Amino acid sequence: MNLHKASLDDLLARAREFIDQEVIPREDLSRARDRDYLLTTTAQLRELAISRGLTSPRESPANGGLGLSWEDCCAYLEIAGRSFLGPGALQCAAPAQPDIALLDALVTPEQRQQFLLPLMRAEQRSCFAMTEPAPGVGSDPRMLRTSATRTASGWVLEGHKWFASLASSADFAIVVARTESGPSLFLVETTRPGFRIVRDVPTIEPFNLGGHGEIRLERCEVPAEALLGQEGQGLAHCQLRLEGARLFHCMRFIGMASRAIGMAQTYALGRESNGARLAEHQMVQAMVADAHIDLHAARLMTIDTARRLDAGESIRHHSAMVKVFVSEAVNRVADSAVQITGALGISEDWPLSMIQRTFRPFRIYDGASEVHRAAIAKRVFHQGLEA
Numbered sequence: 001m002n003l004h005k006a007s008l009d010d011l012l013a014r015a016r017e018f019i020d021q022e023v024i025p026r027e028d029l030s031r032a033r034d035r036d037y038l039l040t041t042t043a044q045l046r047e048l049a050i051s052r053g054l055t056s057p058r059e060s061p062a063n064g065g066l067g068l069s070w071e072d073c074c075a076y077l078e079i080a081g082r083s084f085l086g087p088g089a090l091q092c093a094a095p096a097q098p099d100i101a102l103l104d105a106l107v108t109p110e111q112r113q114q115f116l117l118p119l120m121r122a123e124q125r126s127c128f129a130m131t132e133p134a135p136g137v138g139s140d141p142r143m144l145r146t147s148a149t150r151t152a153s154g155w156v157l158e159g160h161k162w163f164a165s166l167a168s169s170a171d172f173a174i175v176v177a178r179t180e181s182g183p184s185l186f187l188v189e190t191t192r193p194g195f196r197i198v199r200d201v202p203t204i205e206p207f208n209l210g211g212h213g214e215i216r217l218e219r220c221e222v223p224a225e226a227l228l229g230q231e232g233q234g235l236a237h238c239q240l241r242l243e244g245a246r247l248f249h250c251m252r253f254i255g256m257a258s259r260a261i262g263m264a265q266t267y268a269l270g271r272e273s274n275g276a277r278l279a280e281h282q283m284v285q286a287m288v289a290d291a292h293i294d295l296h297a298a299r300l301m302t303i304d305t306a307r308r309l310d311a312g313e314s315i316r317h318h319s320a321m322v323k324v325f326v327s328e329a330v331n332r333v334a335d336s337a338v339q340i341t342g343a344l345g346i347s348e349d350w351p352l353s354m355i356q357r358t359f360r361p362f363r364i365y366d367g368a369s370e371v372h373r374a375a376i377a378k379r380v381f382h383q384g385l386e387a
Ligand SMILES: Cc1cc2nc3c(=O)[nH]c(=O)nc-3n(C[C@H](O)[C@H](O)[C@H](O)COP(=O)(O)OP(=O)(O)OC[C@H]3O[C@@H](n4cnc5c(N)ncnc54)[C@H](O)[C@@H]3O)c2cc1C
Pocket: 095, 127, 128, 129, 130, 131, 132, 137, 138, 139, 140, 162, 163, 164, 165, 212, 361, 364, 365, 366, 367, 368, 370, 371, 374
């Protein structure tokens, strides 16, 4: 539902106050890779957020959420995204949100009780395990190698996955595996024999709450009821997860990019060079102006796609365009923010270098820019789309 404007304004004001006064001050840059600190602090902030009525934006009020429309989510997630810890505190971090959307559309009543409801209540964590190291599936879904073989009582999974975000602290994984009918989804508890976390793959990202797990599935037996949705329809089902997930990333990262350029502006107003403040140098002004242009366009594209999702339209084409544009725009903005703030921007005394490293992977996950551009162009030529 779209909230009445006054209620939405009130919600956003409270969210902004919470993020600026409670969450950002708890960002300890020196502990950006300390998993215990990250999980404990986020859990504490989540409790505080819930006590202030700031909860999961998409979940229905009956399930303890705010029940916001996709359009209303844009502003809420932008505020959450201002802080590294904000999305976890306001329950709109990946991968929980897209996993909830996927499960909500596909689960049986038993799976709802066992997996979905605990996930919605943040009592359990999930991860999504599709990607495999070469020569397995990456950008091309046809390269899926992990197999699920039917047995008398269920399935046996065999395969090698990596980059499953949050895997090492997840209670269950949504595993994409190939059956005789094609790619299919399975709900697999991470404690099952044969499900082995090899390691967290080290990456450039700071404040990474859950890491990115490498997983071995070695004769991992699951019951017949572990199948999620229809056998052979796994890739179509994944679309349910991806489109909303991409949009959520765009919303959060617009907020973080806006914070970054705001910090750079403050620096430019206070720092002098060649007898003038940086803010008076035209080349610095151009970087700031371009950042504002990028963020304005990014916001409008995101809101437009969110409205289409609210209207029940297919957003396949638009979500690809918005994902490419926003992922590249926020990277440009962060790069300018670092450039304007010089050595301070590169340091870890300030969050700007960390923001830049947070954004870089977004040009790769949820579909690399090149893959989306190829798909956009294919649709344009096949369907004769006008710009
Ligand atoms: C931070 C992060 C989090 C992730 N989280 C998850 C997760 O939770 N679960 C999960 O399953 N996966 C996850 N992934 C994996 C992600 O989905 C893959 O990285 C992505 O699908 C690309 O696959 P790949 O890395 O194997 O790249 P490749 O498929 O090897 O592609 C490498 C590069 O080749 C180019 N390329 C590829 N195909 C084409 C093409 N058709 N046309 C033109 N150029 C092309 C692109 O530039 C691309 O970046 C995550 C990745 C990152 C970085």
